Amino acid sequence: MISRDKSPTAQETFMQMAQAAGLRGRLLVTVGILILVRLGIFLPVPGIDRARFGEAISSNNSIFGLLDIFSGRGLSTLGVFALGILPFINASIIIQLLTAALPSLENLQKNEGEAGRRKISQITRYVSLGWAIIQSVAFSALFLQQFALNPGPVFVAETAIALTAGSMFVMWASELITERGIGNGASLLIFVNIVASLPKSLGDTIDLVQVGGREIVGRVIVLLVVFLATIVGIVFVQEGIRRIPIISARRQVGRRVLAEQRSYLPLRLNSGGVMPIIFAAAILSLPLLIANFTKNPDLANIVNTYLSPGGSQAWAYALVYLVSIIFFSYFYSSLIVNPVDVAQNLKKMGSSIPGIRPGRATSEYIERVINRLTFLGAIFLGIVAIIPTAVESALGVPTFKGLGATSLLILVGVAIDTAKQVQTYVISQRYEGMVKQ
Numbered sequence: 001m002i003s004r005d006k007s008p009t010a011q012e013t014f015m016q017m018a019q020a021a022g023l024r025g026r027l028l029v030t031v032g033i034l035i036l037v038r039l040g041i042f043l044p045v046p047g048i049d050r051a052r053f054g055e056a057i058s059s060n061n062s063i064f065g066l067l068d069i070f071s072g073r074g075l076s077t078l079g080v081f082a083l084g085i086l087p088f089i090n091a092s093i094i095i096q097l098l099t100a101a102l103p104s105l106e107n108l109q110k111n112e113g114e115a116g117r118r119k120i121s122q123i124t125r126y127v128s129l130g131w132a133i134i135q136s137v138a139f140s141a142l143f144l145q146q147f148a149l150n151p152g153p154v155f156v157a158e159t160a161i162a163l164t165a166g167s168m169f170v171m172w173a174s175e176l177i178t179e180r181g182i183g184n185g186a187s188l189l190i191f192v193n194i195v196a197s198l199p200k201s202l203g204d205t206i207d208l209v210q211v212g213g214r215e216i217v218g219r220v221i222v223l224l225v226v227f228l229a230t231i232v233g234i235v236f237v238q239e240g241i242r243r244i245p246i247i248s249a250r251r252q253v254g255r256r257v258l259a260e261q262r263s264y265l266p267l268r269l270n271s272g273g274v275m276p277i278i279f280a281a282a283i284l285s286l287p288l289l290i291a292n293f294t295k296n297p298d299l300a301n302i303v304n305t306y307l308s309p310g311g312s313q314a315w316a317y318a319l320v321y322l323v324s325i326i327f328f329s330y331f332y333s334s335l336i337v338n339p340v341d342v343a344q345n346l347k348k349m350g351s352s353i354p355g356i357r358p359g360r361a362t363s364e365y366i367e368r369v370i371n372r373l374t375f376l377g378a379i380f381l382g383i384v385a386i387i388p389t390a391v392e393s394a395l396g397v398p399t400f401k402g403l404g405a406t407s408l409l410i411l412v413g414v415a416i417d418t419a420k421q422v423q424t425y426v427i428s429q430r431y432e433g434m435v436k437q
Helices: 010-019 021-041 049-061 061-071 086-101 102-110 113-147 153-180 185-212 214-238 274-296 297-306 315-338 337-347 362-397 406-437
Strands: 241-248 251-253 256-258 261-268
Touching: 010 021, 010 297, 010 406, 021 153, 021 185, 021 406, 049 113, 086 102, 086 113, 086 153, 086 185, 086 315, 102 113, 113 153, 113 241, 153 185, 153 214, 185 406, 214 406, 241 362, 261 362, 274 297, 274 315, 274 362, 315 362, 362 406
Parallel strands: none
Antiparallel strands: 241 261, 251 256
């Protein structure tokens, strides 16, 4: 009999994937939907001069590079799934921000249980639909119309409907993966889209090595070592937890007296995950986007000099990027963990932190710990966000452009979470086997 205290081995995990009908069915559903979504990216939106559009996308990598990676090259190929899961992600961020600001949404999340969470999910879907319509209309009217074979209101309407419908299908597919598959659907779709861009980057790198000779080989090896070191650092920080000890008071249940119990409160070093980098990148992309559409030469010169990673004053861009990441790290951690609520819950359960009085002193102590952890996590995110891009620019190897810190964080984070969920299913199969025996 397998010990329940041991983590499942790789051999046991693969055996359960092949033998357990429930786990096998979830895996097949997940893989099938991911393949379907990938095929939809290559269904073209009609009425567009694709040669001119491809040239424009390649010359605006600073603006569209990250979005193109998240959509699995959907923007550059301009398929019906070009927007992908991005409207749903934007809507989820908006609802998270509004939940902290609006008491009605906060009450739904905290006090209404499963019914409240379902209502918030429904609101998120409606916001996703509205956001997809806004993005598709703006994208069609302001950008795609200059590449249209027959520009006009009819082209804008048809293209916006196609892009919105594709985005809603991707959102439905992500929720289907979450409910009937394995892992978080939205995260897995972004994960697959990023992985799909790796073959092109590797192929371009091989071509560069063949042309450049031994000098380029050394630079590529250094860059790959930096990427591997970054991945190792991400794993350690993503799994880093500060355990605050908690003592539960002695209780009497009937005639039995339960002794005091010791446990811990886990606080993650990087509670915000990749969200602070996404927020900071979105803020820094706004000046580039405004300069691109206004065609103002003075604004474009300032943006290209100070707010571009390839500008002459790249240190200013790195400084603004680092400050933005630190700010959004504190902002997002305040949305995830509320020290006052944690202190009140501990007090209701009759638990306390050794050496700290319950109530206000506990909340202040937890807030100090969270602030220190958030600062360390934000500095790590800033280093991870800046160093790979800086090393890539210094070595002169541009073939991995777009595969930066955000992509690496998403790849590592989603892989860890999905592996943990698979292990959870494997462990549940152990208990089912014990019950049958």
